[in-house]
Amino acid sequence: MNLIVLEPGDFVTEDRVQLSDRRLVHARKHLRVAVGDRVRVGLLDEGDGPPAANLGHAEVLRCDRDALELRVELGSLPPAPSRVSLAIALPRPHTLEKVLQQGTAIGVKRFMFFHSRRVEKSYWGASAIEPAAIRRQLLLGLEQCVDTVLPRVELHPRFLPFVEDRLVALREQGPVLVADPEGRKPCPRAATGPLGLVLGPEGGFVPFERERFMALGDELVSLGPRILRVETAAVALLARLAPDTELE
Template identity: 85%
Template structure:
C-alpha cells in the first residue's frame, strides 16, 4: 500500500480521519505505523467526466493513533494525482480471477474507463459471478489506486451483448479517437507511444470468432498485433498499455 485511500465517511473532523477496516490492519501489520509518523493519503475522487480535471486530493497524514481499535490521522491535502491514461480499455469479460488482475493493474497504469463485453467465447456464467458486483469491482479499483498513488476512481461499464457493444458503444468511442483491436492475426504491429484518446479492445483468451472479427473490421476498426504468441488477457493488457503510453520522460 503506497497510499492510504480515504473516503468522505472516514472523516470525524475537518482534518481528521478514523479508520477501522483493512487499512488499519495493513497500517499495523505491514506499515507498522506509530504516533508521529507521516504517510501519503488521498481522498477518493469519484466518476469524473472525460477531460474533467482531477481534484487536488492527494497529501499527507500525521498518525495520531494506531492501535488495535483504530488508525487516526490528521490529514492535509492539496496535490493532484498523476495524469490519467487516455486509453479506454475494452475487454471481453474474463474469468473472475483474471478480471481482478485486469482491474487492479489497469488502474495502476492510469486507465480511467474499463468496458467489459460479451463475445462468443466468454462463458455465460461469468456474467453472474460475484466478481462483477459493484462492491467487488470497486475494491479492486481501490487496490489499484493504492498501488499507483492516485485518487480518481475509474468508471466501469458492462455490456452483456456483443453486437450492441460493437455497433453502438464502439462507434461512439471512435468519435473520440481510433479503436485498436488487439488480435494475433492483426496485419500490423500495435503502434507505440500514441498521444491522444483511443480505445483498446481485447478479445477472450480463445480469441474472437471469425464473425466477430469480420464485424469489427467492417465497422472500420483496426486490427493490431503484439506478435504471434497467444498471451493471457492480463499479460496482453499490461503489455499493450505500456506500449501505447506516451513517452513522458523529461516532462
C-alpha cells in the same frame, strides 16, 4: 499499499480521519506505523469533473487494535490518467480482478467488459462483477499507484449492441484498435490522443467478430505470434501505447 485512500465518511473533523477497517490492519501489520509517523493519503474522487488536489500526507495520531487516527493535509494533484479506454471480452473472475487492479495502476479510467462467442456465459453471474467486488479491485489499484480518481466500469452482456452502438463515441474521439492474434499490423507505440483498445478472449475473436470490427473501421493489431494471457496482453499493450511523457 503505497497510499491510504480516504473517503468522505472517514472524516470525524475537517482535517482528521478515523479508520477501523482493512486500512487499519494494513497500517499496523505491514506499514507498522507509530504515533508521529507520516503516511501518504488521498481523498477518493468519484466525480466526472477535473481532478482535485486531493493527494497529500497525514500524521499518525493513534494506531492501536481499535482505530487509526490521522491528521490530514491535502494539496497535490493525482497523476495524469491514461488516454486509453480499455474494452475487454469478460474474462474469468480471477483474471478480471488482475485486469482491474493492473489497469487502474497504469492509469486506465474507463473499463468496458463485453460478451463475445468465447466468453463463458457463467462469468456474467460471477460475484466478481458485483459492484462491491469491482470497487475493491479498483481501490487496490489506486493504492498501488498513488492515485485518487476512481475509474468507471461498464458491463455489456451483448456483443453486437456493444460493438455497433457503445463504441460509436470512442470512434468519434479517436481510433479503436482491436488486439487479436490474427491482427496483421503490430500495435503502434507511444500513441498520442485518446483511443479505444479492445481485447478479445485468450483464444481471440471468432471470424464473424473480427469481420464486424473491421467493417466498422476498427484496426486489428497484434503483439506478435505468441498467445498471451488477457492480463499480460493488457499490461503489455497499455505500456506500448503510453506516450513517452507518461513514462518520464
